[in-house]
Amino acid sequence: MREIEMRIQKNINIPALDRAMRARFGARISGISRAGDTLMVHVLEPADGDDDAAREVLAAHDPTEQTPEQAAFEVVRQAPARAAAIPGWATWDEQQAGTWITDNVKDLASAKVALIAMARMLVALRDAQWPGLGLDK
Amino acid sequence: MAWTTPTSRSVGLLITPTIWNTDLVDNLLYLKTPVVTIGTTYTVTDTTSTTFVPIVDAQSITTTSGARVLMIASGWAQHLETGTILAEPGVRIDDADPYAGPGARVWLSGTSEQYTWSFAYISNVLSPGTHTLRLYGRVAAGGGTQGAVRFTTRTFLLIEL
Numbered sequence: 001m002r003e004i005e006m007r008i009q010k011n012i013n014i015p016a017l018d019r020a021m022r023a024r025f026g027a028r029i030s031g032i033s034r035a036g037d038t039l040m041v042h043v044l045e046p047a048d049g050d051d052d053a054a055r056e057v058l059a060a061h062d063p064t065e066q067t068p069e070q071a072a073f074e075v076v077r078q079a080p081a082r083a084a085a086i087p088g089w090a091t092w093d094e095q096q097a098g099t100w101i102t103d104n105v106k107d108l109a110s111a112k113v114a115l116i117a118m119a120r121m122l123v124a125l126r127d128a129q130w131p132g133l134g135l136d137k
Numbered sequence: 138m139a140w141t142t143p144t145s146r147s148v149g150l151l152i153t154p155t156i157w158n159t160d161l162v163d164n165l166l167y168l169k170t171p172v173v174t175i176g177t178t179y180t181v182t183d184t185t186s187t188t189f190v191p192i193v194d195a196q197s198i199t200t201t202s203g204a205r206v207l208m209i210a211s212g213w214a215q216h217l218e219t220g221t222i223l224a225e226p227g228v229r230i231d232d233a234d235p236y237a238g239p240g241a242r243v244w245l246s247g248t249s250e251q252y253t254w255s256f257a258y259i260s261n262v263l264s265p266g267t268h269t270l271r272l273y274g275r276v277a278a279g280g281g282t283q284g285a286v287r288f289t290t291r292t293f294l295l296i297e298l
Contacts, residue, residue, distance in 0.1 A: 018185040031186030069219045
């Protein structure tokens with residue numbers, strides 16, 4: 001194994017950079033490591049041009065770009081706030097919810113309002129319960 | 138001061154001051170104050186590597202004849218992604234194969250989840266001289282998930298036995 005060491009002079013999103021390096025090197029690397037301001041690429045099968053390739057990937061790295069998993073976790077993290085933002089539904093008990101529906105759902109239009117609020121709650125619950133449900137694993 | 142293999146005595150053999158001081162006094166003093174290397178520290182290494190890679194600088198210890206080395210290491214491992222992964226620290230002597238590891242296994246199943254790890258390792262009898270022991274770490278996929286782990290090493294000490 002050979003280590004390619006590079007000095008890091010910017011923020012790093014380790015999971016995203018790992019994916020970018022694996023996209024470039026394939027199975028020839030076992031991964032990357034960071035210790036302080038040093039980044040290491042662990043090359044299992046060295047080849048000519050590896051150092052330049054690693055530098056190119058690092059130079060192109062944007063730490064603000066999230067991996068699909070990171071984006072899914074962000075959705076999970078925001079789920080409670082989204083649920084809390086649905087008027088009434090975040091705090092009602094069973095009786096209060098039933099009373100609201102009885103008092104306010106009179107026709108199709110008002111039923112749609114209730115259904116949309118319930119859909120928002122369901123989506124927040126889904127995101128909190130099954131993060132990354134739609135991700136291709 | 139180094140360890141000296143004590144000599145056997147039999148009836149009639151004189152125990153001189155030199156023999157007594159070497160076999161008993163010096164050897165007992167050596168046992169009371171073994172060679173110890175206390176490494177660091179507070180070392181943080183993030184890694185996605187599936188093969189063992191260094192997570193702490195090597196520490197050296199100089200041993201005498203017939204000595205083993207006891208290594209004690211501890212720290213914590215933090216999940217940097219999602220999914221279930223294994224964080225595995227291990228140790229290597231003189232950067233030579235094989236690894237003595239994994240010395241510990243930490244299951245991490247949630248983002249930012251972290252658990253402590255610790256393990257002890259006793260080497261085979263080492264040749265007299267200076268030896269280096271280095272901590273390594275790797276990430277093993279659990280449930281098909283590849284991930285990133287932050288290894289924080291807090292204790293890494295070596296004791297000659």
